[in-house]
Amino acid sequence: MESKPSTTPSSFIDQQVFPGDVVLDLSKMANQTIKLGGGLRQDGDVISVMKAGKLRFSKPNKYWVESSNKRYVPSAGDNVLGIVVDAKADNFLVDIKGPTLAFLPVLAFEGGTRRNIPKFEMGTLLYVRVVKANTGMNPELSCMDASGKAAEYGPLKEGFMFESSTGLSRTLLSSPTCPVLETLGKKLAFEIAVGLNGRVWVNAASPSIVVLVANTIMKTESLSPVQQKIKVESLMQRMR
Amino acid sequence: MEQRLGSTWRMTVNEKKFIETALLSDLRTDGRGPFDYRNLTIQFGSEDGSSEVQLGQTRVMGFVTSQLVQPYRDRPNEGSLAIFTEFSPMADPSFEVGRPGEFAVELGRIVDRGLRESRAVDTESLCVVAGKWVWSIRIDLHILDNGGNLVDAANIAALAALLTFRRPECTLGGEDGQEVTIHPPDVREPLPLIVHHLPIAVTFAFIGNESTVVIDPSHFEEAVMGGKLTATLNTNGDVCAIQKAGGEGVMQSVIMQCLRIASVKAADITDKIKKAVGLDGGVVEVAHERYESGLWTLILKNGGVWLLILLTNWSSKEAFCSFTLLHLLEKLRNKTFVLVGKAAWKGVNNLSKEMEKPKMKTEDRSINQDDMEIEIHSSKKDGSSLGDNKPKAFTGGPSSWDPYSKGVNVDELKASLASRAVVTPKEEMDTSPPLKPATDESLKDADPAPSSQETAGTTEHTNEAKTLKDAVKPKHKRKKKKNLHHLFETLLETRLSRCCNVNLLCSLELAIVACN
Numbered sequence: 001m002e003s004k005p006s007t008t009p010s011s012f013i014d015q016q017v018f019p020g021d022v023v024l025d026l027s028k029m030a031n032q033t034i035k036l037g038g039g040l041r042q043d044g045d046v047i048s049v050m051k052a053g054k055l056r057f058s059k060p061n062k063y064w065v066e067s068s069n070k071r072y073v074p075s076a077g078d079n080v081l082g083i084v085v086d087a088k089a090d091n092f093l094v095d096i097k098g099p100t101l102a103f104l105p106v107l108a109f110e111g112g113t114r115r116n117i118p119k120f121e122m123g124t125l126l127y128v129r130v131v132k133a134n135t136g137m138n139p140e141l142s143c144m145d146a147s148g149k150a151a152e153y154g155p156l157k158e159g160f161m162f163e164s165s166t167g168l169s170r171t172l173l174s175s176p177t178c179p180v181l182e183t184l185g186k187k188l189a190f191e192i193a194v195g196l197n198g199r200v201w202v203n204a205a206s207p208s209i210v211v212l213v214a215n216t217i218m219k220t221e222s223l224s225p226v227q228q229k230i231k232v233e234s235l236m237q238r239m240r
Numbered sequence: 241m242e243q244r245l246g247s248t249w250r251m252t253v254n255e256k257k258f259i260e261t262a263l264l265s266d267l268r269t270d271g272r273g274p275f276d277y278r279n280l281t282i283q284f285g286s287e288d289g290s291s292e293v294q295l296g297q298t299r300v301m302g303f304v305t306s307q308l309v310q311p312y313r314d315r316p317n318e319g320s321l322a323i324f325t326e327f328s329p330m331a332d333p334s335f336e337v338g339r340p341g342e343f344a345v346e347l348g349r350i351v352d353r354g355l356r357e358s359r360a361v362d363t364e365s366l367c368v369v370a371g372k373w374v375w376s377i378r379i380d381l382h383i384l385d386n387g388g389n390l391v392d393a394a395n396i397a398a399l400a401a402l403l404t405f406r407r408p409e410c411t412l413g414g415e416d417g418q419e420v421t422i423h424p425p426d427v428r429e430p431l432p433l434i435v436h437h438l439p440i441a442v443t444f445a446f447i448g449n450e451s452t453v454v455i456d457p458s459h460f461e462e463a464v465m466g467g468k469l470t471a472t473l474n475t476n477g478d479v480c481a482i483q484k485a486g487g488e489g490v491m492q493s494v495i496m497q498c499l500r501i502a503s504v505k506a507a508d509i510t511d512k513i514k515k516a517v518g519l520d521g522g523v524v525e526v527a528h529e530r531y532e533s534g535l536w537t538l539i540l541k542n543g544g545v546w547l548l549i550l551l552t553n554w555s556s557k558e559a560f561c562s563f564t565l566l567h568l569l570e571k572l573r574n575k576t577f578v579l580v581g582k583a584a585w586k587g588v589n590n591l592s593k594e595m596e597k598p599k600m601k602t603e604d605r606s607i608n609q610d611d612m613e614i615e616i617h618s619s620k621k622d623g624s625s626l627g628d629n630k631p632k633a634f635t636g637g638p639s640s641w642d643p644y645s646k647g648v649n650v651d652e653l654k655a656s657l658a659s660r661a662v663v664t665p666k667e668e669m670d671t672s673p674p675l676k677p678a679t680d681e682s683l684k685d686a687d688p689a690p691s692s693q694e695t696a697g698t699t700e701h702t703n704e705a706k707t708l709k710d711a712v713k714p715k716h717k718r719k720k721k722k723n724l725h726h727l728f729e730t731l732l733e734t735r736l737s738r739c740c741n742v743n744l745l746c747s748l749e750l751a752i753v754a755c756n
Contacts, residue, residue: 083250095250125252160258160269163249201254207262215271 013057017065021049024063037064068167072097072197074133081161081195082141084124092120094128097163097197100138104128108142110150118155125156125201127193156193159203160210166198168221179225183232184213212236249333256464260448268461270296274454275501280509282400282516288430289405293397296458297387299331302397303380304405308420311367311374319366319374323352323398325381332386350483351381351395354439354472358480361402362434368410373420375407377433388458391470395441396513403438403517406430439480440509441472442502446488453498455505469495471502475510 012023024034024047036042039051040063049055053067072080074096082094082102091103104126106117120126126143133139143153171178172194177185181192190204190213200217204210216235220228259269266274278296285292289304311318325348327335335341340348355361366375379401381394409428413419445457445465454461457468467487472480479499484490 083252085250121253123251123253123256125254156254158257159254161252161254207258207265207267210258211262211267211269211271214269 012055015055016053017049017055018052019050022046023049023055033061035062037062039065039067066167066170068165068170070163070165070198071099072166074098074102074130074139074197076130076133078130078133078196080128080130080141080197081156081193081199081201082126082128082197084120084122084126086122087120094126094141096128096130096139096141096195097199098133098139102130102139102141104141104143108144109154110144110148120155125161127153127156127195127201129153156201156203159191159201160214161199161201162214162218164198164200164218164221166196168217169194169196169198169200171221172200172217179228180217180220180232183229184216184236187236188213251460251463255460259460259464260452263447263452263454268454268458270458274452275505277456277505277508278458280396280512282396282513284400284404284516289401291397291400291404292384293393293400295387295389295393295396295456297385298389298393299384299387300390300393300397301382301384302394302401303382304398304401305378305380306375306405306407307378308368308373308410308422309376310372311370316371317367317374318363320376321352321356321361321363321379322376323348323355323379323381325351325383325394327383330385331383335383335386346483346485347391347394348381350391350441350470350472350481351379351398353481353483354395354441355398355402358437358439358472358474358478360435360437360439360474360480362436365434366407368420369412369418372418377402377405377407386459388460388462389443389456392441392443392456395439395472396509399435399438399440400513400517402433402435403513406432437474437476437478438510438513439472439474440506441470441481442505442509444469444471444498444502446490446494451494453494455501469498471499473499473503473506475507477503 012021017023023040026034026042026045026047034047036047037056039049039053040047041050047063049065051065051067053065055063056066057063074080080096082096082104084092084104085095085101086093091105093101094104096102106112107114109118112118128141128143129145131140131142143150145151145153172181172192173196184190188204188209190202190209192203192213193201195201200214202210202213202217204213212235216232219235220231223231262268263274268274270278272278279294281294283292283294284290291302293300293302309320312320325340325344327340327344329335329337361377366377368374379398381397383390383394406425408422408425408430410420410422413421443456445454445461446452446467446469447454447461447465457465462468465487467484467490469490470481470483472482474480482499
């Protein structure tokens with residue numbers, strides 16, 4: 001990884017950066033507004049990195065550092081997989097792998113009224129959306145999308161859930177489709193739900209397919225796209 | 241309170257149902273069959289008696305230490321064995337520092353019972369002065385990562401540590417024979433413990449209805465299981481202990497079936513442990529390669545000792561010099577190694593070897609034509625410190641190697657030889673003077689059979705002590721050396737004949753490098 005400070009930001013984009021790296025030199029860029037996301041900090045005239053990860057850029061002017069952790073920091077708008085821990089009068093307590101439990105209001109369902117509150121037992125797996133997430137407060141969740149429709153949120157039945165890192169979740173959700181899912185999808189029929197908090201749920205007709213998909217995803221996390229394809233092919237060959 | 245809740249691992253109902261349904265078709269979540277163990281790797285630390293076992297995701301470290309203490313009143317001539325467990329919070333969010341929880345105590349009890357009740361470790365040999373001083377062996381088990389089935393992994397770690405542990409030798413002295421002197425390891429070679437058999441713990445989990453039994457449960461399966469059974473057995477067919485603490489009731493036929501399966505698995509695991517420790521005398525070939533200069537390298541592994549053998553023919557001596565170090569260093573980048581011996585082979589079938597002690601950089605080429613025996617021992621076999629990482633510094637210039645002054649005592653050798661059955665007639669000790677000056681590396685001349693392994697960095701003093709000791713206690717080591725030696729020879733012969741187009745009457749130079 002480059003340790004020389006560079007004037008052109010493009011040399012660092014999509015590269016691994018470490019805390020202390022200088023990625024932008026503001027004196028060379030005049031009259032521009034830049035938006036800094038997580039992991040970056042302004043030190044006078046330069047922008048330096050605070051978190052280890054990959055530097056990302058999105059047009060027109062957003063920079064941020066993306067890293068992969070086992071812990072999840074809740075942020076608004078994320079789709080996550082939560083596990084119901086408790087049911088209170090007004091909301092369900094849901095664990096989303098964050099620092100605190102999250103609240104899911106009992107009315108946050110499509111067509112939800114006091115009369116038809118859903119009954120979730122302890123340990124139910126839910127696909128939910130994070131509505132509010134402020135530091136120090138318990139995050140708030142919802143089983144509806146912004147417009148009030150159910151839209152796939154809600155409890156997930158059957159299948160198998162496993163936990164991994166947030167980086168894997170992002171890879172699985174990236175577009176174009178990540179090579180693992182593509183190769184698996186060509187031959188096998190399965191259903192998958194990915195939470196940005198590192199939880200992945202897989203379901204298929206037979207348990208062997210579920211086990212195959214789950215293990216393949218876990219094992220190919222650290223490989224490059226080409227390697228992933230090769231590994232998946234070989235694993236599938238063995239099953240056939 | 242909520243903070244704590246946030247860090248525990250939770251199960252979903254989906255998982256429970258899935259694991260049970262998958263088991264109906266004999267499939268487990270990590271792709272194993274119901275009676276498959278996970279990958280087992282056993283590694284050793286730099287000290288004697290330290291081991292690290294990895295069983296899938298589960299990691300356990302074992303340490304064995306010893307101390308001289310007063311014996312128990314009712315057993316005045318037996319040493320004692322104690323097991324301590326340490327459940328580190330980094331292994332699992334539910335483990336806490338401080339007093340061991342219920343499960344920690346149970347694990348300690350299972351391992352302890354397996355070793356103590358079955359008398360696997362010979363405690364009577366630990367007695368020094370009856371009624372006054374005995375050795376107390378302490379086994380510490382540290383749990384580093386909980387991926388399920390801690391009991392089995394801890395048991396294997398304890399056994400591996402016990403097998404590689406060496407206790408200091410002590411002698412009685414003083415006026416009334418009551419004074420005990422403990423000799424430090426560089427004065428007298430430390431001794432291994434006498435372990436009669438290896439009790440292996442095999443854990444079964446009962447999931448769903450009682451007929452579904454799985455072996456070696458993973459973290460997921462342990463959270464879903466209804467009951468657990470641990471059977472400790474050894475390869476002689478003895479059941480050393482069984483533990484079933486609570487949980488679902490199971491039928492007698494299921495228990496008998498479990499015991500049958502456990503005995504098969506126990507044999508398997510015993511093999512693996514023995515191979516890792518190096519007791520089975522097996523030499524594993526890791527790689528071999530041929531270079532243009534006519535240099536052949538062969539990398540073998542026996543337990544924790546690696547052996548790099550360089551073979552070359554006469555004409556390419558110069559190439560040998562230059563290639564040796566480069567390729568050695570390349571191949572064994574991560575290991576410290578020590579050049580300990582060199583020999584010349586005359587022909588393949590006529591295993592007359594000559595011993596020449598080399599230096600690292602400059603190698604003196606004139607080889608003596610006499611028949612000379614080289615005895616090279618495995619560090620494990622002789623009980624010298626296993627995995628000694630300190631490479632002996634090679635001095636650039638010649639160091640005097642005088643066979644008569646430095647630890648090869650011909651009389652003692654002859655005595656030790658006489659006390660043993662010599663294997664082949666050609667194995668005579670002949671320390672002929674015109675040997676090249678050499679470093680004081682581990683040439684042990686005590687064993688009659690030229691064996692293959694070499695110690696990394698043992699001193700001449702230990703050589704001497706070993707000679708005496710070997711003369712006194714030949715039984716323990718003889719068999720192993722013979723096996724090893726035999727195996728090594730066969731291996732080398734096959735390799736030579738295969739690799740080198742050997743109809744050879746030409747001499748081959750053999751440089752033996754040990755590293756760990």
